[in-house]
Amino acid sequence: GDSVTQMEGPVTLSEEAFLTINCTYTATGYPSLFWYVQYPGEGLQLLLKATKADDKGSNKGFEATYRKETTSFHLEKGSVQVSDSAVYFCALMTNTGNQFYFGTGTSLTVIP
Amino acid sequence: DGGITQSPKYLFRKEGQNVTLSCEQNLNHDAMYWYRQDPGQGLRLIYYSQIVNDFQKGDIAEGYSVSREKKESFPLTVTSAQKNPTAFYLCASSSSGSWYNEQFFGPGTRLTVL
Numbered sequence: 065g066d067s068v069t070q071m072e073g074p075v076t077l078s079e080e081a082f083l084t085i086n087c088t089y090t091a092t093g094y095p096s097l098f099w100y101v102q103y104p105g106e107g108l109q110l111l112l113k114a115t116k117a118d119d120k121g122s123n124k125g126f127e128a129t130y131r132k133e134t135t136s137f138h139l140e141k142g143s144v145q146v147s148d149s150a151v152y153f154c155a156l157m158t159n160t161g162n163q164f165y166f167g168t169g170t171s172l173t174v175i176p
Numbered sequence: 177d178g179g180i181t182q183s184p185k186y187l188f189r190k191e192g193q194n195v196t197l198s199c200e201q202n203l204n205h206d207a208m209y210w211y212r213q214d215p216g217q218g219l220r221l222i223y224y225s226q227i228v229n230d231f232q233k234g235d236i237a238e239g240y241s242v243s244r245e246k247k248e249s250f251p252l253t254v255t256s257a258q259k260n261p262t263a264f265y266l267c268a269s270s271s272s273g274s275w276y277n278e279q280f281f282g283p284g285t286r287l288t289v290l
Contacts, residue, residue, distance in 0.1 A: 107281035168218035
């Protein structure tokens with residue numbers, strides 16, 4: 065069945081370091097892919113999305129490219145800030161439009 | 177502003193009591209979802225509804241019940257049959273039938289069983 069696998073955390077980085085959080089997926093057809101961010105005690109917020117192969121989603125300095133050949137959607141940021149500390153979830157929506165699958169989340173802590 | 181509201185933010189329940197969590201959206205979305213999140217873990221789907229008066233069980237529906245009498249509202253009842261109900265509960269909605277549309281989330285309700 066469809067699923068999402070993302071790298072386990074927690075991840076701890078120094079401010080201004082480069083961030084990569086890996087995400088791979090298994091799906092039939094052509095799903096849409098998403099990254100969500102969750103700050104402590106809050107709901108999830110959409111960070112970025114991509115709806116077809118080779119699309120790049122970007123927001124707030126974060127980027128992810130939909131790679132169909134490697135079934136991946138890795139999240140990257142060139143220079144993280146303390147305010148980026150949160151839990152990041154990779155997710156996919158099947159192309160039937162009625163099932164959403166989330167990864168287990170990756171906790172990021174950025175230290176000054 | 178359009179969005180999803182959940183109430184209350186914190187909820188305490190004694191063992192053996194049923195409790196209902198509220199979820200309301202004014203985004204005109206057809207689909208609504210309930211997830212459970214345990215500390216350090218991902219989201220698990222409890223129930224979802226694609227249309228008014230219809231809903232389906234998710235992965236962990238046992239001990240929970242829902243209703244969808246109005247498009248805007250999707251309350252979740254945690255019954256006494258739920259063995260370990262202490263968790264963070266998240267409600268979400270989306271435009272159904274559009275595979276490129278994301279889910280929008282509410283701020284969550286933290287339920288603690290005393």
